Amino acid sequence: MMTDLNALTISEARDKLRAGEIAAAELTQACLDAIEGAGALNAFVHNTPDLAREQARAADARLAKGDAPAMCGIPLGIKDLFCTRGVPSQAASGILDGFIPEYESTVSQNLFDAGAVMLGKLNMDEFAMGSSNETSVYGSVVNPWRRGNDDAALTPGGSSGGSASAVAADLCLAATGTDTGGSIRQPAAFTGITGIKPTYGRCSRWGIVAFASSLDQAGPMTKTVRDSAIMLEAMCGHDPKDSTSADLAVPDFEAALTGDIRGKRIGIPAEYRMDGMPAEIEALWQDGIAMMKDAGAEIVDISLPHTKYALPAYYVIAPAEASSNLARYDGVRYGHRAKLAQGDGITEMYEKTRAEGFGPEVQRRVMIGTYVLSAGFYDAYYNRARKVRALIKRDFEEVFAAGIDAILTPATPSAAFGLGEMADADPVQMYLNDVFTVTVNLAGLPGIAVPAGLDRQGLPLGLQLIGRPWEEGDLLNCAYALERSAGFVEKPVKWW
Amino acid sequence: MSIDTDTAARVAKLARIKVEDDALPALADEFNTILGFIEQLNEVDVEGIEPMVSVTPMRLKRRVDEVTDGDQQDKVLSNAPDAREGFFAVPKVVE
Numbered sequence: 001m002m003t004d005l006n007a008l009t010i011s012e013a014r015d016k017l018r019a020g021e022i023a024a025a026e027l028t029q030a031c032l033d034a035i036e037g038a039g040a041l042n043a044f045v046h047n048t049p050d051l052a053r054e055q056a057r058a059a060d061a062r063l064a065k066g067d068a069p070a071m072c073g074i075p076l077g078i079k080d081l082f083c084t085r086g087v088p089s090q091a092a093s094g095i096l097d098g099f100i101p102e103y104e105s106t107v108s109q110n111l112f113d114a115g116a117v118m119l120g121k122l123n124m125d126e127f128a129m130g131s132s133n134e135t136s137v138y139g140s141v142v143n144p145w146r147r148g149n150d151d152a153a154l155t156p157g158g159s160s161g162g163s164a165s166a167v168a169a170d171l172c173l174a175a176t177g178t179d180t181g182g183s184i185r186q187p188a189a190f191t192g193i194t195g196i197k198p199t200y201g202r203c204s205r206w207g208i209v210a211f212a213s214s215l216d217q218a219g220p221m222t223k224t225v226r227d228s229a230i231m232l233e234a235m236c237g238h239d240p241k242d243s244t245s246a247d248l249a250v251p252d253f254e255a256a257l258t259g260d261i262r263g264k265r266i267g268i269p270a271e272y273r274m275d276g277m278p279a280e281i282e283a284l285w286q287d288g289i290a291m292m293k294d295a296g297a298e299i300v301d302i303s304l305p306h307t308k309y310a311l312p313a314y315y316v317i318a319p320a321e322a323s324s325n326l327a328r329y330d331g332v333r334y335g336h337r338a339k340l341a342q343g344d345g346i347t348e349m350y351e352k353t354r355a356e357g358f359g360p361e362v363q364r365r366v367m368i369g370t371y372v373l374s375a376g377f378y379d380a381y382y383n384r385a386r387k388v389r390a391l392i393k394r395d396f397e398e399v400f401a402a403g404i405d406a407i408l409t410p411a412t413p414s415a416a417f418g419l420g421e422m423a424d425a426d427p428v429q430m431y432l433n434d435v436f437t438v439t440v441n442l443a444g445l446p447g448i449a450v451p452a453g454l455d456r457q458g459l460p461l462g463l464q465l466i467g468r469p470w471e472e473g474d475l476l477n478c479a480y481a482l483e484r485s486a487g488f489v490e491k492p493v494k495w496w
Numbered sequence: 497m498s499i500d501t502d503t504a505a506r507v508a509k510l511a512r513i514k515v516e517d518d519a520l521p522a523l524a525d526e527f528n529t530i531l532g533f534i535e536q537l538n539e540v541d542v543e544g545i546e547p548m549v550s551v552t553p554m555r556l557k558r559r560v561d562e563v564t565d566g567d568q569q570d571k572v573l574s575n576a577p578d579a580r581e582g583f584f585a586v587p588k589v590v591e
Contacts, residue, residue, distance in 0.1 A: 102571040200551050214551055243556045312536045323511060330512075332584050337577035346589045351514035363513050367523075368530055370511040371499075381534065386547030388540050393548065427526060428533045444551030469552065 005030035007170040010074050010227040017063055017073045024063065024073030027173075028056035028117050031075040034171045035119060040496040043156075043166040045080060045138045046088045047120035055117040062115055070254075071234045072115025077122040077166045077175040082108050082218075083207040084118065091209040092136040093126045095357025096335040105207025106239045107176060107218045114234040119172050123162030126359045127326065128183055128211045131433035132422060133161030135361045140419050143191055144169040144492035147457040151495070154416040154459070157187030157433070163221045164191040168492060174222040174231050178208060180215045181314055182437025185449035188221055189411035189462025192451040192490060194483070195221040196228045196476070199469045200444035201246035204239030212321035213244075215314075215441040225450065225480045229253035232472065248470065256473030261481040262296030267404040271307035272436060274413065280455045281410045288408055288452055288463045291485035292478075302404060304395040309388050310439040311431060316372050316385035317442075322362075323369025329357060364427065393443040400468050406478045409436050411449040411462035436464060446472045448479045451488040460490065499527040 005027045008016070016022045032049050052075065059073035083089045083101035090096040108118070126135040132155040133141040143156040144165055156165040160177035164187035167175050177184040179197035188195030196219045203218040210216065220231035233253045239245040268289060273282070293299050331337035331353030338352035358366065372381035399407070413435055422430050440447035446469070449462040463482065467475030499507075504524040508515040515523060573579040578586070 099575050102568075102574060201554065240557070240559065244550075244552075244554075246552070246554065247557065306540065309537060309540055312534045315530060316534055316537070327512075331577060332586055334575035335577070340587060344587060346587050347512070348514075349587055350512040351509075354512055355514035358513065363511075363515075364523075364526060364530075367504075367507050367511045367513065368527065371507045371527065371531075372534075374507070374510060381537075383547045384537050384540075384542060385534075386549075387542035387545040388537055390545050390548040391540065391542070393551065426529045428529055431533075442551075 004170070006034045006172070008173060009223045010071070010173050010230050011224070013074055013173055014070050014230070018068055024056040024059035024117065025053065027073060028052050028075045028119070031119050031172050038169055038171050038496050041142050041144060041165050041169055042139055043123055043141055043162040043169070043171060044077060044120045045123045045162065048087055048118055051087070052117050052119050055112070059115045059117060069114040069234070070230045071111060073117060074173050075117040075119050076111065077120060077163060077172040078108055078118050079160055079163050079176050079178060080121045080124050081128055081178050081209045082176060083209065084108055084121065087121060089121065089209070090137070091127050092124045092138055093357065093362065094137045094336060094359070095329045095354070099334050103207060106204035106241060107208065107235050110237060111234055116234070122166055122175055125159035125161065126362050127209065127322070128159040128178055128180055129322070129361050129365055130158040131182070131186060131430055132419070133158040134419060135359050137359065141165045142419065143416050144496065145191060145416060145459055146492070146495065147459060153419045155190065155419050157190035157416065159183040160187050160221060164188055164193060167191070167193045167221050167223060169496070174220055174227055176218060176235070177221045178216060178218050179441065180211050180318060181441050182434035184219050184221060185437045185447055185462070185464055186412050186433055188449040189451070189460070190416040192460030192488065192492070193221060193223060194225050194228050194448065194450055194479070195219060196232060196448040196472070197440065197446060198232060198236060198472050199446045201244050202236045202472065204237070204242040204245045206239055206241040210325040212318040213325060214321060215318060225476055225483045226254060226257055228448065229257055229476045251473050253473050253476055256477045257480045258477060259481050259484055261292070261478055264297040264405045264478060265300050265403050266292045266297045266478070267300050267302035267399050267407040269302050269304045269307065269407060269409060271304050272409045274435065277413060281413060281461065284453050284461050284463065285408070285410050288482060291482060292408060295481045295485055300404060302399045302407070304399065304439070306388065306391045306395050307439055310392055310442055311435055313385040313388040313392065314434070314438045314442060315368070315431060316381050317389060319365040319369030320373050320382050321369070323366045323373065326362070326366050329354060389442050392439055396443045396445060405468070406475055407466040409464045409466065411436060411464040415455045415457070415459035415461055440466055445469055446475050448475055450479050450482050450486065452482065452486040453488065454490060460488070499524045499531065
């Protein structure tokens with residue numbers, strides 16, 4: 001018996017579609033059936049089966065004509081942060097309840113132009129603010145992985161938790177994610193899949209609900225490194241509608257996957273060895289180092305001295321930008337508006353609408369952002385954080401100038417934790433999930449998480465590679481070498 | 497720097513988020529936890545460092561100052577909670 005169609009990778013499906021062995025319509029139907037049976041994961045929150053079948057038919061017509069880009073007929077899930085024309089797009093927030101965009105985000109349009117099929121919208125943390133997918137208005141996403149025979153529900157990570165869970169459970173071939181502080185890489189690591197955040201400016205942000213504009217980037221979440229290369233190429237490119245989108249040619253990322261990393265200099269940053277880091281994470285990192293060495297890379301100890309200050313800088317800059325971006329949710333132009341009492345004026349309308357529409361974590365971050373930008377504190381907090389950010393970026397520039405090609409670190413400080421386990425922790429404890437990933441956003445660099453092993457409880461663990469700006473091809477190739485050495489093929493045992 | 501309930505109330509007001517009085521002490525506590533974490537930034541020597549304005553050194557693209565689209569009033573208003581006669585409708589703002 002052949003593999004279930006929904007379990008295919010993008011590259012496998014592409015080859016079978018082009019060879020005429022399978023049709024896009026049946027591939028899409030296999031995914032729709034898998035989604036139908038996976039309600040317990042709560043990954044898909046707005047299903048678009050009719051649109052998917054229509055797009056699949058169009059893809060089959062294109063394939064028949066021999067005009068088939070790599071993504072043609074590939075069924076995807078799209079994170080709810082992307083505005084999709086005629087399909088609810090809520091950023092998992094109550095404040096965008098009922099919002100149906102009249103326009104399409106550039107990234108999703110690029111994917112559709114390449115022939116991709118949208119199965120529906122994927123759950124996430126509200127406005128991408130969270131690391132466990134527990135802040136969603138749709139409820140938490142459940143990780144398809146479990147700790148052995150323990151049926152406790154685990155987080156898939158966040159904020160792209162729906163994307164991670166859906167890809168890991170084979171509900172779709174791949175999904176879009178976005179990453180502001182680790183929101184692609186952390187959930188990818190928690191679910192045993194691959195996710196890349198490209199260089200800032202590689203993907204257009206137009207039509208993606210804004211969280212922190214100087215940090216946000218879209219990227220693919222896939223089953224393999226090769227799939228990330230294929231899908232990233234389809235997603236990115238210059239867009240006149242986003243002034244920060246880079247006017248650079250998009251390389252053939254898949255062609256960069258030679259697996260040959262002989263002579264590459266891989267940096268191992270001392271500062272990523274955190275106090276209290278679980279022994280299993282350290283062991284995984286050492287395994288990764290050995291794999292890169294065996295593949296012919298040169299391992300170099302490096303220092304990124306300002307690493308420790310990345311999270312505190314992030315928790316000034318990201319809330320500051322969020323408080324400004326989220327000012328638009330005023331109950332006037334779209335989404336929720338509170339019911340007003342007799343005598344309420346426009347200020348009450350704003351205040352009640354935002355109190356009802358935003359969840360607690362979003363409210364907290366908007367208010368922190370408001371505070372750090374307020375008169376008297378702007379210099380002490382916001383400007384200082386931007387100076388520290390400049391130093392963090394300089395740390396990376398110095399090691400790259402010294403000849404380092406890529407940096408290898410753990411992706412997360414732990415494996416997936418239980419839903420609700422962090423309920424009594426203070427917000428800062430949750431923020432620590434992003435300790436290894438957030439530096440990359442602050443410096444605007446590309447970073448990729450690759451599954452590299454299982455912990456003692458049978459949960460996947462990931463390693464992160466950080467690359468030079470605009471050199472995603474080289475980064476993907478290093479990741480490809482790591483993937484081949486790690487040989488991670490485990491899948492969650494189906495219980496849903 | 498410690499945030500009291502008055503400051504928390506002022507921040508909520510600036511952010512235009514209604515917070516009930518009985519929720520202010522807990523909110524102030526959370527602010528203090530987060531700001532305490534942020535305080536670490538004071539350890540960093542930032543003398544002579546310019547605040548970052550752009551993560552990738554690039555000159556933002558300019559475009560010709562001309563109308564590129566328009567005449568989409570129905571689409572602009574299609575998601576409004578209250579739209580009347582081609583306008584967004586809000587509670588009375590001028591006495």
